[in-house]
Amino acid sequence: MIGPDEAVGSWRLSAAQDAVLADIAERAGESDAHGIARSQIDALAGVGLLGEALEPAAHQREVAERIAMADASVWFCWAQHQTPLKTLEAAHTGDHAPVVEEIQARWLAGLRSGHYLGAVAFAHLRRPGAPNPVAERVHGGWSITGKLDWVTSWDIADVMLVMVRASGDYADKIVCFYLAAGQDPAYLTGMHVHEPLKLLAMSGTHTRPITFDSVMVPDTNVAAWIDFDEWQQADARKTIDVNPASFGIIRGAVQELNEIATKRQDPQLFELVESFTTRARELRRRSYDAIDSGGPADERVSLRAQALRMTVEAATAVVTARAGAAMYSGCSAERRVREAMFLQVQAQTARTREASLALLI
Numbered sequence: 001m002i003g004p005d006e007a008v009g010s011w012r013l014s015a016a017q018d019a020v021l022a023d024i025a026e027r028a029g030e031s032d033a034h035g036i037a038r039s040q041i042d043a044l045a046g047v048g049l050l051g052e053a054l055e056p057a058a059h060q061r062e063v064a065e066r067i068a069m070a071d072a073s074v075w076f077c078w079a080q081h082q083t084p085l086k087t088l089e090a091a092h093t094g095d096h097a098p099v100v101e102e103i104q105a106r107w108l109a110g111l112r113s114g115h116y117l118g119a120v121a122f123a124h125l126r127r128p129g130a131p132n133p134v135a136e137r138v139h140g141g142w143s144i145t146g147k148l149d150w151v152t153s154w155d156i157a158d159v160m161l162v163m164v165r166a167s168g169d170y171a172d173k174i175v176c177f178y179l180a181a182g183q184d185p186a187y188l189t190g191m192h193v194h195e196p197l198k199l200l201a202m203s204g205t206h207t208r209p210i211t212f213d214s215v216m217v218p219d220t221n222v223a224a225w226i227d228f229d230e231w232q233q234a235d236a237r238k239t240i241d242v243n244p245a246s247f248g249i250i251r252g253a254v255q256e257l258n259e260i261a262t263k264r265q266d267p268q269l270f271e272l273v274e275s276f277t278t279r280a281r282e283l284r285r286r287s288y289d290a291i292d293s294g295g296p297a298d299e300r301v302s303l304r305a306q307a308l309r310m311t312v313e314a315a316t317a318v319v320t321a322r323a324g325a326a327m328y329s330g331c332s333a334e335r336r337v338r339e340a341m342f343l344q345v346q347a348q349t350a351r352t353r354e355a356s357l358a359l360l361i
Contacts, residue, residue: 011059013066017047025070031204032335035196036074038117038156044078045114052112053082061244061288068248069255072339073204075245076346077117077153084118084161085111087176091223096175103178103223107159119157119181121148121210125174125228126235126349131165133212135175141218142166142175148210154193155206157181165228174231176224177217190215201338239347240300242287246307249339250280253314256332260321269321276314283307305355308344315340 013021020043024031027040044050044067054060068075088108093100110116124132133146144164151160160181166173179188190213197207254276261269287303289295315336322333344356 011062013063014047017049020044020047020049021066021070024067024074028071028073028335029330029332031071031073033204033330035204035206036071036077036156040074041077041117041156044074045117048114050078050081050114050117052085057292058288064244065248065251068245068339069252071204072245072249072342073202075248076202076205077119077156079245080120080152080157081111081114081118083120083122084159084178087161087224088178091176094225096219096225097222099220100223102220107178110158116158117153117156119151119153119160120163121151121160122163123150124148125163125165125231131167133164135164135166135170135217137166137168137170138216141216141220142177142222144212144215144217146212148212150197150207151193151210152205152207154181154208154210155196161223163226172228174224174226174228175217175222176226177221178223179221188215188217201342236349236351239349239352240297240304241291242300242304242307243343243347246304246311246343247280247284249311249336249343250276250307250314253318253336254280256318256336257314257321260318272317272321276310276317280310280314283310301351301355304352305359308356309359311340311343312337 023043024040027037031037031040041050049063049067054063064075064079067078085108088104088111091097091100091104107116107118111118131146133144133148135142135144137143142164144162146164148162154160158181160179161176162179163174163176165171166175192211192213194209194211197203197209199207254273257269257276258273260266261273283303283306287300287307290300290303315333318333318336322331325331325333328334
């Protein structure tokens with residue numbers, strides 16, 4: 001199985017960090033059924049695993065894999081944190097963002113340390129067609145109308161970054177504003193936070209739809225003013241790459257297969273564990289090398305599709321190996337299959353979808 005030493009040289013997680021991840025894994029079934037407890041996020045922050053991204057990138061990838069290996073729902077909430085943090089770090093005062101320094105003073109130190117958990121809503125920007133929601137310029141701010149279908153971490157986050165396409169003379173821009181999360185702020189009349197979504201996978205992520213009915217967001221909440229075409233190009237560069245969570249789920253599945261093989265002393269399962277381990281190591285090396293070297297886009301899309309396929313294969317292997325026991329609702333095998341299915345659509349674009357479907361032809 002892929003171990004931390006071979007992944008990142010001599011660097012590895014501390015005993016305290018390992019203990020937090022072990023507790024998250026132990027509670028994964030409960031979190032899947034009833035929602036992630038904020039205390040789990042705070043525990044990650046307490047051992048230095050939430051806040052500013054670790055350097056070099058290999059360290060952050062290893063943390064992402066290890067969290068996804070323990071519980072992909074916790075990983076998803078953890079992963080959302082970086083966008084509001086990095087966006088606020090890069091923000092500067094402008095014509096329609098007059099008090100950026102005040103927003104930074106309120107949130108930035110806490111986001112960097114992990115004391116605050118950040119959430120973000122921007123997946124709607126990837127959809128073709130008319131923008132939804134949309135921001136209309138009004139005196140002193142923006143009137144927001146429309147629906148955010150997916151707002152992850154709402155119940156446990158402290159602050160949410162909302163990214164909305166503007167209209168009219170500003171149609172080429174994205175307005176980025178920050179809201180206190182966890183409740184419907186009283187000053188935002190017309191903002192409606194709906195019940196958590198019942199999802200095939202990742203229901204523990206406290207994902208809710210939010211509807212805006214001519215909600216007035218003042219300029220004092222706006223921290224960034226982004227060109228839509230530039231954002232779209234940057235997003236396209238990111239979504240072609242392998243998600244480290246894929247290898248995390250593979251690692252978790254292979255670990256479970258190894259436990260079954262050891263318990264049964266089953267030669268075929270030991271052989272399967274070795275096969276998955278060898279293939280995953282090589283695919284993982286190639287994937288991260290391609291990212292770090294800025295390899296050809298077609299190669300990186302292909303590697304992402306291959307990793308997604310292996311994620312499904314590894315999760316399915318656990319179901320097959322566990323036999324009838326895998327049919328009990330709430331078991332780890334069921335959860336891993338659903339997590340693997342989630343990754344097939346997470347950050348999906350037309351290009352990545354076509355690459356994944358091509359492997360099935």
